[in-house]
Amino acid sequence: MARINIHPLQAYRQARRTGQLQASPPAVLAGSFLILILVGTVLLSLPVAQRHPFGMFEALFTATSAVTVTGLMLIDPATDLSFFGQAVLLALVQIGGIGFVTFAIIATLTLGRRVSLKYQALALEAFNQTSVARIRQTALTVLKFSLVIEGAAILILTLWWWRHDSLEHAFLLAGFHAVSAFNNAGLSLFPGSLAGFAQDPVTTFVITGCVILGGLGFSVLADIQQKRSWTTLAYYTRLMLIGTLVLNLAGFALFWLIEARNPNTLGALPAAGQGLAAWTQVVAARTAGFASVDVDQLYDSSRFLLTGLMFIGGGSLSTASGIKLATFIVLLAVVRAYILQRKEVVLMHRTIAPETIHKALALMMVSGLLVCLGIFLVSLFEDMPFIAVVMEVMSAFSTTGISPDLTRVLSLPSQIVLMLLMFVGRLGPLTLVYSLGTQRRSRVRYPETVVQIG
Template sequence: MARFNIHPLQAYRQVRRTGQLQASPPAVLAGSFLVLILIGTALLSLPIAQRHPFGVFEALFTATSAVTVTGLMLIDPAHDLSFFGQAVLLALVQVGGIGFVTFAIIATLTLGKRVSLKYQALALEAFNQTSVTRIRQTALTVLKFSLAIEGAAILILTLWWWRHDSLGHAFLLAGFHAVSAFNNAGLSLFAGSMVKFTEDPVTTFVITGCVILGGLGFSVLADIQQKRSWATLAYYTRLMLIGTLVLNLAGFALFWLIEARNPHTLGALPAAGQGLAAWTQVVAARTAGFASVDVDQLYDSSRFLLTGLMFIGGGSLSTASGIKLATFIVLLAVVRAYILQRREVVLMHRTIAPETIHKALALMMVSGLLVCLGIFLVSLFENLPFIAVVMEVMSAFSTTGISPDLTGTLSLPSQIVLMLLMFVGRLGPLTLVYSLGTQRRSRVRYPETMLQIG
C-alpha cells in the first residue's frame, strides 16, 4: 500500500503551492470524523434542536459520543433534544457507525467515477481489506446489510410496541433504537435505557440480535449469506462465530451467577427476568452501551467483568470497537503456545503468521497504555471509587457507553479526557494497524540476544 505520510511543514508548503493536501488514509479518516463531529455540534447547538437549552460543550460532547457510537451523554436525549435534535443524533450514529468512508465510496461509485489510488488506500484501511477489487462489493455489502437488519428490527419493534402506543410514535421509537442497537451506540429514549424491558423477550432478543449482528462484522455476515454452510465458511468467519458464542455465553453465566444475589439488580426479578436482563447487559457490554439494570448498583466483580468485555469488543469491519475479538483470541493462542512450549502459534488447525501476532501484541499494548493513561488522568481530577473510574474510562475508550452515572458529574477536564478517549478509541487502533502494515523493512540485521523475562 502506498504511503501518504507528510511532515506538517511540508503539508503547509504543499497547501500554499497547490491548494491540496495529501495525507495518510488514517489522517483522512480522522479528519472526516472530526468534521462530522463539528457539523453535529453546530446542528445540536441550534435552538430548534433543543427542547431544554444546553451549552456548546454539551453539544460537542454529544456529537462526539454519537459519531464514535459510544453513548455517553451529558444530556438526556429524550427530554433535552427536540425531534429535530434526535434526528440529528440518529444521523450522526448511523454515519459514524457504518462509516463515513462507506457513504463516500458508495456516492463516488454511484456517480460513475473511478476511485483514485488515494481513496482506494483509504477504503482498504476503513474496510480492513487487502484487495482493491473488493472495495465496491464491500461498500455495497455494508449498506445492504445495514438497511436490511435495521429495517427488519424496526418492523418487528413497531408492531410489538404498537400494542401500547400510537403507530407513529412506536415507529419513531423503533427506528431510533434499531439504528442505535445495530450501530452499537447504546443510546435510548427510554428512562433507564432498557430496564423497562427486562421481562420483555421480544424487545430483548431484537435489540441484542441487532447488537450481535452489528458487532460480528460485515465480512462475516456476507460470508454467511454467500455460503450458508459451516464447512465452507471462511476461517475468520468460523473463528468469530465460535468466539462470539463462547464469550457471550460465558459472560452471561458469570454475570447471572454474581448478580442473582444482588437485591438491587437481578435479585429483585423472577428467574425469567433475571435471564433476560443478564443476557441484555452482557451483550450490551460488547460496545453497545444499553443497560438492563442499574449499573451503579452492580457488585464490583460484575463491573470488572463488564469492563473486560468492553475491552475485547466486537469484530473487525463492524460497528463495534475495543481491541477486537480476533485480537483477543490470537493473544490467547500465543499464551497457550508458550505454555505448551510450541514454536508455532496454532489456532483451529491453522498457523498464525508472525505479522498477525506482532499486530495483536502491539494493539493490546497501545490500547492498554491509553486506558491506563485515561484512568490516571481521571483519578487525578476526581475523588471517586477506583472501579467506577476504570469502568467509565473503559466505556469511553471502547466506545461502549455503559456508565455508573458518572459522566454528567465529572469535572470539565475529565469530560475532555473522555471525549479524547472516545475519538482515539474509535480511530486509534485503525491508525496503529495502518502504521504497522506500511512500515518499511530495514535491511540492517543486528545480532540476537537473550533477555530475562518474567
C-alpha cells in the same frame, strides 16, 4: 497495497510548496470523523434542536459520543433534544456506525466515477481490506446489511410496541432504537435505558440480535449469506462465530451467577426476567451500551466483568470497537503456544502469521497504555471510587457507553479526556499511530541478541 504515511509536518510543508495537502489514509479518516463531529456540534447547538437549552460543550460531547457510537451523554436525548435534534443524533450514529467512508464511496460509485488510488487506499484502511477489487462489493454489502437488519428490527419493534402506544410514536421509537442497537451506540429514549424491558423477550432478543449482528462485522455477515454452510465458511468467519458464542454465553453465566443475589439488580426479578436482563446486559457490554439494570448498583465483580467485555469488543469491519475479538483470541493462542513451548502459534489447525501476532501485541499494548493513561488522568481530576473510574474510562475507549452515572458529574478536564478516548477508540489506536507517524523500511539489519524476560 502498501501504506503511505506522511508526517503532519511533512504534509504541511508539501501543502505550502504545492498548494495540495497530502495525508495518509488514516489521517484522512480521522479528519473526516472530526469534520462530522464539528458539523454535528453546530446542528445540535441550534435552538431548533434543543427542547431544553444546553451549551456548546454539551453539544460537542453529544456529537462526539454519537459519531463514535459510544452513548455517553451529558444531556438526556429524550427530554433535552427536539425531534430535529434526535434526528440529527440518529444520523450521526448511522454515519459514524457504518462508516463515513462507506457513504462517500457509494456516492462516488453511484455517480459512475472511478475510485482514485488515494481513495482506494483510504477505503482499504477503513474496511480493513487488502484487495482493491473488493472495495465496491464491501461498500455495497455494508449498506445492504445495514438497511435490511435495521428495517426488520424496526418492523418487529413497531408492531410490538404499538400494543401500548400510537403507531407513529412506536415507529419513531423503534427506528431510533434499531439504528442505535445495530450501530452499537446504546442510545435510548427510555428512562433507565432498557431496564423497563428487562422481562420483555421480544424487545430483548430483537435489540440484542441487532447488537450481535452489528458487532460480528460485515465481512462475516456477507460470508454467511454467500456460503450458508459451516464447512465452507471462511476461517475468520468460523473463528468469530465460535468466539462470539463462547464469550457471550460465558459472560452471561458469570453475570447471572454474580448478580442473582443482588436485590438491587437481578435479585428483584423472577428467574426468567433475570435471564433476559443478564443476557441484555452482557451482550450490550460488547460496546453497545444499553443497560437492563441499574449499573450503579452492580457488584464490583460484575463491573469488572463488564469492563473486560468492553475491552475485548466486537469484530473487525463492524460497528463495534474495543481491541476486537479476533485480537483477543490470537493473544490467547500466543500465550498457549508459549506455555506449551511451541515455536508456531496454531489456532483451529491454522498457523498464525508473525505479522498478525505483532499487530495483535501492538494493539493490545497501545490500547492498554491509553486506557491506563485515561484512568490516571480521571483519577487525578476526580475523587471517585476507582472501579467506577475504570469502568467509565473503559466505556469511553471501547465506545460502549455503559456508565455508573458518572459522566455528568465529572469535571470538565475529565469529560475532555473521555471525548479524546471516544475519538481514539473509534478510529482504532493503531490507526491513530499510523496517522501520526511515518512508516519507512530500513535497509539496515542489526545483530540479534537475547533480553532477559520475566
